[in-house]
Amino acid sequence: MEIANFGVEEWLNVYETQATLDIAQSxxxxxxxxELMALSPDNGTQFYQDLAQQKMNYGAIEGSEAFKQAVSELYQTVNSNQVLQTNGATGANLLALYALVKPGDHVISMFPTYQQLYEIPISIGATVSYWQLDEANNWVPDIAELKKLIRPETKLICLNNANNPTGTVISTELMQAIVEVARTVGAYVLVDEVYLPLGEGQQTTSIADLYELGIATNSLSKTYSVPGIRVGWLVANETLTDLFRKYRDYTMICAGVFSDQLAVYVLQHRKQVLARNRALVQRNLKIFKAWVAQEPLVDVVYPESVSTSFIHFKEIEDDEAFCKYLLKEYGVLLVPGKRFEIPGHARLGYCAPEATLKKGLAELSKALRTY
Ligand SMILES: Cc1ncc(COP(=O)(O)O)c(C=O)c1O
Structure with a gap:
C-alpha cells in the first residue's frame, strides 16, 4: 500500500528540534x-500512590471504564459502550478509515485539512473528492459545493472541526446541513474534533450527537494540552463501534495503563484545564491580532478561538524557502503553507507560551523585511 509523504509531520520531524521560538504547533x-498535579487539592499525592500500586500489565483493553465513562460525558447522547480508546486522534482516524474505506469507494474530504483524512482513503484505493475551503469565504465550507460533490455511492465524508490549519469552525447549523446531505445517500461522516473552539460562550456540536452514522474522533493532544500521553478516542453508534473493535484488535491492544490513568485524571480535571486554556487562547489571540494589525506584510482570516491560524504572506510566494530562512536566521518555526498544499501561507500556532509568541512574532516581522 503506497502512501504520500505527510507534509506537516515530515516538516515538524525535521525542524521542530532546531527551533528556539516554536510558533508552529497547534x-x-x-x-x-x-502543573497537572497542581490541579488537585492533594497536589497529586493520591495519583502517584495509585500509580505506584498499578501493575504494569495491559490494563483494560478498550480503555478503563472510568476513561470511557468520562469521555461519554463529553457528549449528549453517548454511552460508555460507544467509546474506544486509541493512540491519539491519529489512531482514531486510522481505525475508522481502515475499517470503513474499501478500494473503489467514493470519499469526500474537506481541503485543506489534516492530511491523514484524505491520504489514507487514497492509499486504500478510494476515489477522493475535495471539498475546497475558500479563503475569500473565510475558509468556511460552502454547502452548495458539497451538494455538487456528493454521489449516490459516496461512502464517507471526512471533516475536521475546528479546522487545522485555518482555525475556522463548522457551526451547528452548517453541520446539520451537512448531515442532511449525507443522509440522502447514507454516507458516514467522520469528524476529527481535536480542536475545541474556546471563545466565551462559543459552542459546537459533536457529530456523535447529530448523526446516527457520525463518527467523532478526538484526543487529549490539543485542547487538553497533553499530547505526550498519546491518548485519543473514537465515538460512534454501537454497530460501528463493534466493527471498529474488530479492526482495533489488529492495530493496537491498549494505550497503556499509565496513559489511561493520566487521561482519566485530565478528564476529571477538565474544567480547570479548559479554564486555563480558554484564558491562554484569549490572551494570545489578542497579542496575535495586535501583531497582524500592525504588520502590513501579512493578513489572515482570524481563527475562531481555535489554537491554530493560517497567515497569508502578501509578498512571499515560496513560503517554504522563507520558513527555512526564518528558522535558520531567527530561530522561529512556522509550518509552510506548501505542507498543506496551500502556498503563500503558513500555519502559525499562537497558543505557544506567551513570551515565545511575542518574541517569535517580533522576529518574524524582522525576517519579513530582511528576506
Ligand atoms: C486535525 C488533527 N487531528 C489529529 C492530530 C493528531 O492528534 P493526536 O496527537 O491526538 O494523534 C492533529 C495534529 O496536528 C490534527 O491537527
Missing part, C-alpha cells in the same frame, strides 16, 4: 506533570 501550550 497544541495549546503543553502542560508539565507538576
Amino acid at each position: 497544541t495549546i501550550a503543553s502542560m508539565t506533570m507538576s
Whole structure:
C-alpha cells in the first residue's frame, strides 16, 4: 500500500528540534506533570500512590471504564459502550478509515485539512473528492459545493472541526446541513474534533450527537494540552463501534495503563484545564491580532478561538524557502503553507507560551523585511 509523504509531520520531524521560538504547533501550550498535579487539592499525592500500586500489565483493553465513562460525558447522547480508546486522534482516524474505506469507494474530504483524512482513503484505493475551503469565504465550507460533490455511492465524508490549519469552525447549523446531505445517500461522516473552539460562550456540536452514522474522533493532544500521553478516542453508534473493535484488535491492544490513568485524571480535571486554556487562547489571540494589525506584510482570516491560524504572506510566494530562512536566521518555526498544499501561507500556532509568541512574532516581522 503506497502512501504520500505527510507534509506537516515530515516538516515538524525535521525542524521542530532546531527551533528556539516554536510558533508552529497547534497544541495549546503543553502542560508539565507538576502543573497537572497542581490541579488537585492533594497536589497529586493520591495519583502517584495509585500509580505506584498499578501493575504494569495491559490494563483494560478498550480503555478503563472510568476513561470511557468520562469521555461519554463529553457528549449528549453517548454511552460508555460507544467509546474506544486509541493512540491519539491519529489512531482514531486510522481505525475508522481502515475499517470503513474499501478500494473503489467514493470519499469526500474537506481541503485543506489534516492530511491523514484524505491520504489514507487514497492509499486504500478510494476515489477522493475535495471539498475546497475558500479563503475569500473565510475558509468556511460552502454547502452548495458539497451538494455538487456528493454521489449516490459516496461512502464517507471526512471533516475536521475546528479546522487545522485555518482555525475556522463548522457551526451547528452548517453541520446539520451537512448531515442532511449525507443522509440522502447514507454516507458516514467522520469528524476529527481535536480542536475545541474556546471563545466565551462559543459552542459546537459533536457529530456523535447529530448523526446516527457520525463518527467523532478526538484526543487529549490539543485542547487538553497533553499530547505526550498519546491518548485519543473514537465515538460512534454501537454497530460501528463493534466493527471498529474488530479492526482495533489488529492495530493496537491498549494505550497503556499509565496513559489511561493520566487521561482519566485530565478528564476529571477538565474544567480547570479548559479554564486555563480558554484564558491562554484569549490572551494570545489578542497579542496575535495586535501583531497582524500592525504588520502590513501579512493578513489572515482570524481563527475562531481555535489554537491554530493560517497567515497569508502578501509578498512571499515560496513560503517554504522563507520558513527555512526564518528558522535558520531567527530561530522561529512556522509550518509552510506548501505542507498543506496551500502556498503563500503558513500555519502559525499562537497558543505557544506567551513570551515565545511575542518574541517569535517580533522576529518574524524582522525576517519579513530582511528576506
Ligand atoms: C486535525 C488533527 N487531528 C489529529 C492530530 C493528531 O492528534 P493526536 O496527537 O491526538 O494523534 C492533529 C495534529 O496536528 C490534527 O491537527
